[in-house]
Amino acid sequence: MNRRIVWIGVASIVAVVAAGTVSMNAEGSSPTPPDRPAWSHQDGSVDPNATTEVLGQDGQPLKGPDGKPIKVKIADLMAPPPGPGGHAAPQAPLWPGQQPSHVISRKVTKNPDGSSSEVVQLGP
Amino acid sequence: MGEDMKRLRRLWLYLAIIGVFFTLGTPDALAHYVYQSGWTYRTSFDCEWTYSEISHGVYHGGYSKVEGFSAQVNQVPPFWTNNYCGGGFNRPAGYLIDRAVLYRWNGSAWAVCRDTGWVYNSSNVAGFTIWDEWSVGDWGDPSPCGAGSYQTHGASFEYNGGWHGGWLWSGSHWLPAY
Numbered sequence: 001m002n003r004r005i006v007w008i009g010v011a012s013i014v015a016v017v018a019a020g021t022v023s024m025n026a027e028g029s030s031p032t033p034p035d036r037p038a039w040s041h042q043d044g045s046v047d048p049n050a051t052t053e054v055l056g057q058d059g060q061p062l063k064g065p066d067g068k069p070i071k072v073k074i075a076d077l078m079a080p081p082p083g084p085g086g087h088a089a090p091q092a093p094l095w096p097g098q099q100p101s102h103v104i105s106r107k108v109t110k111n112p113d114g115s116s117s118e119v120v121q122l123g124p
Numbered sequence: 125m126g127e128d129m130k131r132l133r134r135l136w137l138y139l140a141i142i143g144v145f146f147t148l149g150t151p152d153a154l155a156h157y158v159y160q161s162g163w164t165y166r167t168s169f170d171c172e173w174t175y176s177e178i179s180h181g182v183y184h185g186g187y188s189k190v191e192g193f194s195a196q197v198n199q200v201p202p203f204w205t206n207n208y209c210g211g212g213f214n215r216p217a218g219y220l221i222d223r224a225v226l227y228r229w230n231g232s233a234w235a236v237c238r239d240t241g242w243v244y245n246s247s248n249v250a251g252f253t254i255w256d257e258w259s260v261g262d263w264g265d266p267s268p269c270g271a272g273s274y275q276t277h278g279a280s281f282e283y284n285g286g287w288h289g290g291w292l293w294s295g296s297h298w299l300p301a302y
Contacts, residue, residue: 033229033234033273033296035293035295035296036234036293037227037233037234038233040293044164044290044291052227052233052234052235052236053230053233053235053236054235054236054237055228055230055235055236055237055269055270056269057260057268057269057270058269058270059228059230059269059270059271059272061230061235072236077225077236077239078279078291080221080242080279080281080287080289081221081242081287083283084216084218084219084244084283085218085244
């Protein structure tokens, strides 16, 4: 009797773990994401040349006037403003010669019918 | 026989608990909120502590919270060498900044979904908190860039001759979450 209980238990655990694994894989369309992007290192430093896409409300990358996905330089995104102040000032280059990438301004507003609309403005 | 039945019932109880754990989904979806915190800047004079969180929020589509705290280093007698980050280091308005950038896993990379931009303190304080409900409520999916794994990249800095602080990843959370 005891041996039977043990076998039932082992078989059940295997079945449950297998079902759970299938469930986890089915929930996302991709493998489990890493803890951080490849450009973000454990010591807090980042790859200065790395870029990232910007997603729209549908989860698809936003595209610029040329039809290509907009890429934002990570270094621009993360750099603090030049100095203290009460407003977000233009960001300083992190190294000599660095050119700023797109400046993206976006605003989501709720419509009376309950839907929302998003305005995205691209600057130099 | 009665003892065997008790064991069997106990076994099935354990299995039920394990089953609930696995079948509810990915581990990051199980947590109501996911966060990391720690000192992102330390010197012999000042320190900055940063907190970065992602959770499902009131509307289930996502919520980010970022907190910064500026501290001065205290030195401990008798040798005044055991430095530790201690009391709050109050900074004037505009000398503290926080920011939350929301990323979504697109299947091959983490991509920017939302961004609060830099937010400044408005009074003389040692720290402050920003938070944002990202829910949009369209198409029955309140997550701002579609269902998926999200995380907050949170930053806090204090200005003291330069910006002192850093960024922290919150850890990932599946959205929307109910």
